[in-house]
Amino acid sequence: MSSKAIYPGSFDPMTYGHMDIIRRSAEIFDELTVSVLNNVNKTALFSVEERVNILKEATKDMKNVKVESFQGLLIDYARSKDIHVVIRGLRAITDFEYELQIAQTNRKLSGETLDTMFLTTSLEYAYLSSSSVKEIASFGGNIEACVPDFVAKQIYDKYKVTR
Ligand code: PNS
Numbered sequence: 073m074s075s076k077a078i079y080p081g082s083f084d085p086m087t088y089g090h091m092d093i094i095r096r097s098a099e100i101f102d103e104l105t106v107s108v109l110n111n112v113n114k115t116a117l118f119s120v121e122e123r124v125n126i127l128k129e130a131t132k133d134m135k136n137v138k139v140e141s142f143q144g145l146l147i148d149y150a151r152s153k154d155i156h157v158v159i160r161g162l163r164a165i166t167d168f169e170y171e172l173q174i175a176q177t178n179r180k181l182s183g184e185t186l187d188t189m190f191l192t193t194s195l196e197y198a199y200l201s202s203s204s205v206k207e208i209a210s211f212g213g214n215i216e217a218c219v220p221d222f223v224a225k226q227i228y229d230k231y232k233v234t235r
Contacts, residue, residue, distance in 0.1 A: 073178040074102035082115040089197035093161040108141040147182040
């Protein structure tokens with residue numbers, strides 16, 4: 073049986089921190105599905121389609137990585153794909169409480185069929201977050217260490233920033 077995992081998130085937009093987790097999980101599992109949450113309650117800078125396209129472009133050379141989007145509960149989506157492992161990245165202790173709660177909720181709600189595995193973010197990306205990248209870019213700051221160039225361009229375009 074081949075091993076499969078889902079890496080869910082908002083990815084608004086994807087950063088080098090996310091790419092690091094994707095690359096490392098794709099080495100551990102036979103098949104990795106990166107899935108963008110289509111959250112109607114949250115305003116995002118990028119549409120779901122734009123976020124999916126960014127992830128597809130960034131992972132185009134990773135043959136065992138698929139990019140999709142989902143709506144609703146993660147446990148239902150995982151069940152529909154017969155996937156039993158969720159991947160999440162942990163940057164710092166501040167992530168831990170939130171992630172622990174989600175992981176335990178998902179395990180309970182799924183009847184203990186969905187487990188979460190955490191990868192610790194590589195140190196060089198531990199400070200990164202999509203929110204801080206957006207804030208820096210919105211004021212015309214340099215985000216080249218945070219996201220690939222093609223993503224940086226799209227973020228600056230959203231804020232009508234020329235650099
Ligand atoms: O990148 P994010 O915003 O930290 O990702 C959060 C995500 C998408 C993993 C989480 O919000 C999620 O899985 N939402 C789907 C709804 C759900 O299943 N909620 C139950 C768990 S509390």
